[in-house]
Amino acid sequence: MKEFDFIKQYLVARQDKDEQVVLGIGDDAAIIRPQAGLDIHISSDMLLGGRHFFTDVKPADLAHKVLAVNLSDMAAMGATPKWATLSVALPQLDEAWVRAFCDSLFALADAHGLQLVGGDTTRGDWAFNVTIMGQTPQGLGLRRAAAEVGDDVWVSGRLGLACAALYDHWNEVHLDDDVFTMCEAARLRPQARVALGQGLLTLAHAAQDVSDGFAQDLQHILTASQVGAVVNVDALPTLPELKQYEQWQQWVCAGGDDYELVFTAPATAREAIMALAADSQTAVTLVGKITADTGLKLIDASGEEVVLTHKGFDHFE
Amino acid sequence: MKEFDFIKQYLVARQDKDEQVVLGIGDDAAIIRPQAGLDIHISSDMLLGGRHFFTDVKPADLAHKVLAVNLSDMAAMGATPKWATLSVALPQLDEAWVRAFCDSLFALADAHGLQLVGGDTTRGDWAFNVTIMGQTPQGLGLRRAAAEVGDDVWVSGRLGLACAALYDHWNEVHLDDDVFTMCEAARLRPQARVALGQGLLTLAHAAQDVSDGFAQDLQHILTASQVGAVVNVDALPTLPELKQYEQWQQWVCAGGDDYELVFTAPATAREAIMALAADSQTAVTLVGKITADTGLKLIDASGEEVVLTHKGFDHFE
Structure with missing residues (x-):
């Protein structure tokens, strides 16, 4: 399985429609159009194999956790999750593993109305980074x-x-x-x-x-x-x-x-x-x-x- | 050197003033206030030791590259770089190394008016992820x-x-x-x-x-x-x-x-x-x-x- 096939099949194909997303996965950057009167909240968390999770973890559990720890940051601000980027380093691209990972990831993202708008894939030791963005009315975020x-x-x-x-x-x-x-x-x-x-x-x-x-x-x-x-x-x-x-x-x-x-x-x-x-x-x-x-x-x-x-x-x- | 000392001394202390940044490093998320009429561009790149760089690289060179590859994505959209988050996994926190890394990182960020607003630090194999955000007038981004x-x-x-x-x-x-x-x-x-x-x-x-x-x-x-x-x-x-x-x-x-x-x-x-x-x-x-x-x-x-x-x-x- 090649990197670009993976991106096309498992990521681009599964993007939801969100009218604020002008351009999703597949260019040098995603483009979002902010809504007037709202603040944007941004947070990043990196999870590493052997440190934050055991590398024999089930892909569905791992995907859930990678996203949940970032959703939790939005929760702590009182923000509505909106968009995320996901960077992934994996020792190999095993299709069954990737499918299970993505099914779980999108199930949780969909449940929160979160859209994946970009990221990066590379071969390497287990590492996952999500940057999540959410919204609140101006000035209301919980600090x-x-x-x-x-x-x-x-x-x-x-x-x-x-x-x-x-x-x-x-x-x-x-x-x-x-x-x-x-x-x-x-x-x-x-x-x-x-x-x-x-x-x-x-x-x-x-x-x-x-x-x-x-x-x-x-x-x-x-x-x-x-x-x-x-x-x-x-x-x-x-x-x-x-x-x-x-x-x-x-x-x-x-x-x-x-x-x-x-x-x-x-x-x-x-x-x-x-x-x-x-x-x-x-x-x-x-x-x-x-x-x-x-x-x-x-x-x-x-x-x-x-x-x-x-x-x-x-x-x- | 402890994680929170590192964050306080090298990251929080060096944040610039940007009136759109309502809240910078140091909470569960950063808060930015978008400017009316502008689109926000978002891109993430992950760099791994041994794959994207040699692990004996000089910290100043590494910091430059970690940020430059992300600035390049903004350049490709025609976007003005604005904000970034940085996730870092390092085998240890060596103070001289960290100082050289941060000096170089902020020199390049400052040169582009880019503000670091958040991120994550963890012990682990060399891994760096930057998520960068930039702006263009609505609809003008280069696709x-x-x-x-x-x-x-x-x-x-x-x-x-x-x-x-x-x-x-x-x-x-x-x-x-x-x-x-x-x-x-x-x-x-x-x-x-x-x-x-x-x-x-x-x-x-x-x-x-x-x-x-x-x-x-x-x-x-x-x-x-x-x-x-x-x-x-x-x-x-x-x-x-x-x-x-x-x-x-x-x-x-x-x-x-x-x-x-x-x-x-x-x-x-x-x-x-x-x-x-x-x-x-x-x-x-x-x-x-x-x-x-x-x-x-x-x-x-x-x-x-x-x-x-x-x-x-x-x-x-």
Whole structure:
């Protein structure tokens, strides 16, 4: 299979119609025509084999993850995903593998109204880069720097599952089969909280997605907003079955790869946030409070302070 | 050196002011505010160590190339470069290396008014992905599909130098020292023809950058435009010294990595194109004609047909 056949058959042929896309895949660049009154949000994520995924991963799972981690960035801004470019390095072009990868990629893209408008293909070690673009009304995007003292701290979905599955892969723990199945699903098929994020545009102050670990990612909000927070670790949503493992706090607070949203909002928005959670079919949990004292204080349900050995993931530590 | 220190010190600190950038590096996404009446052009290129560059390349050369190949895509659309994201995978974060890389990257970006608005850093095998965005007035972007029968075929700069340097590296030929120096400079520091491309917006019909080899890249224009071309190989601009090597036609027609522009324009535009070449300090050469007969016919100065063994580069051939 040749590079250009691949591009023609699997990418060009599957472009949707989007009236803002003046020119899609197949030229030196794609052309989009922005809509007046909207801001464009841009984010890039690179995933490497052996680092972000096992290279024997199923192509459908890999495609899902490559796109979901980028959709999650749009969710964290409250942006509506619109366009993406995909750069791919693969050791070879196996047609069955490519077909499964593309089927999964376009299924997720279509579900979000996202159009692939360009990219690059090359032979090499497993590497995937997506640049995603989305839209919000001007000035409404959810930033990290907007948390206010007195805000509630919320988190979506459940934390720590992906990391627990990794620990099982590494033979550091052995999860029960049904628990492993749930954790592995969370690891392989993260659900970007796009609908929740869009709904939060007018409700939340600050937001961020949890990719490197809850504590570290919340800290980004705190630093950018020059505030602090107290978070109740026992209130952090996870699988109850994980709490029997001594590592559970580590997984939940610092595991990473969750792709949930952590966000802050005034207490007056609680009812609206719960209604949004129901509308967007996304669980949300109140886990703490923004404080004037800077720094992140983790406490347990008894009020004791919790100390983590690692706060999150640094790619070069 | 930690990931976040790197981002803060070398990337966030060096962002320019661009009033269209509402939010730069440091959140889940950057936010840009499009200007009314302009189209946005988007392109991505991934460069891998051992494939697109030698991993002992100087960081300043590497940074230049990573950005230049993307600027070249904007040049081919006639677009003004505006914003870019950069994803980087490196085996380690060596501070001197990173400083040299960033100095070179920002020097080239600044020279083109390009602002880095986001990206990703991770530990891994050498991989770089840039997504670049640029602007043109609505509807004016230079497409591949716009060549017309009777158009002149032009090419900028000189072809085949980068490939000749590679052949020397591979010990397939031995270039004289001064010739090698010129060829190596072309390979390491391609000059994206941005000013030429912008000037061609109102003069040329179709354009494309020469990255995979002149014949293959011109063929993309011909296929998209449903036309053919006759090109005189002896007229293709190169270093005269390369013509003593039996591979010269191969280098010039199919070498790739040239990052020149091939474009078509009506004969009535010749004078304006020569004036633009002078203004943009970019040599341009008339090399052929667009024909109604499809396919690309290469001839030499005596009118004999030239047959290439390879037409260009396919990453999976």
